Amino acid sequence: MTVGVVMPAAGAGARLGPGVPKALRELAGEPLLVHAVRRLRACPSVGPVVVAAPPDAVGDVQALLTAYDVLVVAGGAERQASVAAGLAALPPQVWLVLVHDAARALVPVEVVEAVVAALLDGAAAAVPVLPVQDTIKRVGIGGEVLETVPREDLRSVQTPQGFRRDVLEEAHRSARGWMTDDAGLVEAAGVTVQTVLGSPDAFKVTTPFDLLVAEAVLRRG
Ligand code: CTP
Ligand code: MG
DSSP: OEEEEEEEOOOOOGGGOSSSOGGGSEETTEEHHHHHHHHHHTOTTEEEEEEEEOGGGHHHHHHHTGGGOEEEEEOOSSHHHHHHHHHHTSOTTEEEEEEOOTTOTTOOHHHHHHHHHHHHTTOSEEEEEEEOOSOEEEEOTTSOEEEEEOOTTOEEEOSOEEEEHHHHHHHHHTOOSOOSSHHHHHHHTTOOOEEEEOOGGGOOOOSHHHHHHHHHHHHHO
8 A cells, every 4th residue: 555645844933933944944954854854765665755845935845855756735824734735746546644744854764664554554543642741731811720631641742644545635625724733633523543652753843942952863863
C-alpha cells in the first residue's frame, strides 16, 4: 500500500518572531523544511511527498527541494486548508497518508515507521504521543486556578499523523471549523484514532527557545 506524505509548511511562524516563514527559518544552515523532508525521505515506507508552501514562495520552495522529489503546492490561510490542498495533490495510488508538520523538523525515522506500522496493522488513524510531564491546571479569565486536571490519561500529540486516505479525505470534507490537528477531524467523524509512542525529538519548533533546543538535538545526533 503506497504511503504518501502531506507536509504543511505554509505557516508564518508568528510565535518564532519576525522573519521569513517558519519552514524557511534556518537550523544549522538549512531551512527547517529541508530537515523535515530529509527525515521523511529517509523512511523506507514513504512514497510521494507533497509540501504545502506559503503561496508566494511556491517556486522558491520547489527549487529548494529539487534533490528530494517532492511536489510543492500553495498552502492556505489555516493549517487545515494547507493540509487539504496537499491532500488534493497526492497521486491516486496513495492509500495511506502521513500528515507531518514541517516544524517538527527532527522527527526520528522510528516514529514515522511506528505510525505506518499501526496503519498496516489495520488502524484507520494513528498518532504519535508522549505522556504529559507537567501538572496541568485549568485557569479562569482572572488567572485564578479553577482545577487541577488529572494527567494520567493525558497525552501530548505529535506528527506524523497517519490515516487511511479515504478516512482523512472524508474527515476534511465534513469538517466544520478549524482544528489544530488532523486526528481531531477524524475523531469528530467518529473514527477511532490509535496512539503509538512518539519521541521528544519530534517536538514542534514554535518559539526561539525551540530553535536552541533543535540545534542541541542536531549536535547530539
Ligand atoms: N501551517 C500551514 N499553513 C498554515 C498554518 C500552519 O501549512 N496556514 C503549518 C506550519 O508551517 C507548520 C505546521 O502547520 O509546519 C504547524 O503549525 P504551527 O506550528 O502553528 O506553525 P505556524 O502557524 O507557522 O506558527 P505560528 O502559529 O506561530 O504562526
Ligand atoms: Mg500556527
